[in-house]
Amino acid sequence: MRRDPAYDGRFFTAVKTTGIYCRPVCPVKQPKRQNVVFYPSAAAAERAGFRPCLRCRPETAPFSAAWNGTQATVSRALKLIEEGALDRAGVEALADRLGIGARHLARLFDRHLGASPGAVARTYRLHRAKRLLRESELRITDIAFQSGFGSIRRFNAAFAALYGRPPSSFRAPRAR
Template identity: 60%
Template sequence: MDEITTFFPDSETCDRARLARDKAYDGVFFSGVRSTRIYCRPICPVRPAKSVNVTFYPTAAAAEKAGFRPCLRCRPESAPGSPAWLGTATTVGRALRLIDEGFLDTNSVDDLANKLGIGTRHLSRLFAKHAGASPTQAAATARVQRAKRMINGGTMSLTSIAFAAGFQSVRRFNDVFKALYGKPPSSFRR
């Protein structure tokens, strides 16, 4: 197994970074204040606690496991690298993964939005902003790419490929290929 190594500075470095509110360490460690049982990011704007009352943790989860609760000022759950910090792009990324796996081949855009925990209109806005296309358009592109890979790399019949790629009919499969490439799917056979 490959060993994963992470950078976690020593206590003195963490304390200097915390006192200086060094942005370079944001997301690298979290500081727990024993007197208040609150943990913070190194950039927290509140008056720094005394160094003797502070312990350091490599992750927010480690601080919570030790009994600390998140600070309401610096929001440590939104530190760099966390899904909250990545924002709405994370939601679109999850949606695109589901679409690539064929979710919209058997479900609706409403079902996709429900699975992601957001409304359909909000999902459409996020796709317009981050993907430049609608979820339906992303699904159509994923379907064509899946079909093209199967045509190039296998011996399945084109009819079988059409349905395996998520098309609802062979006619639609042919029409999409002709519209996109100006050629029928059979022309992609090697």
């Protein structure tokens, strides 16, 4: 077997005799072919009872979350925020779901996005509300709550702060 970096992260090699799985680029001595099992992911190898190699560190293979670094955490957080995670709970709860602290999450957002998780959530809420104002016939109070705002007052204040005008001014003109 060759140590071809083109295959790094695409499959993992597990050695039956040692109970360890490795990346294809691992510098260890190659095992006998009859002692090797191949797995499509590190999770599959671990599920089969193999431990990760301490030399090649399979958890850092390309295409893994660790390889993507902190950007993967920020991407997961953005997806959860877009789904409304901060509409129902605070930043602490979001950080707990991601397995990190709230302060660390705030630092990651500042580094990668230049904004706090709360500011990102507010922007998502405003965009959601603006779209509903233009495309639906819902009452403005219903739109406020569907967009994730906790109160009408916050809804109106957010529009006034960002756009300098009330939410009703974004309604599409109605055909008579």
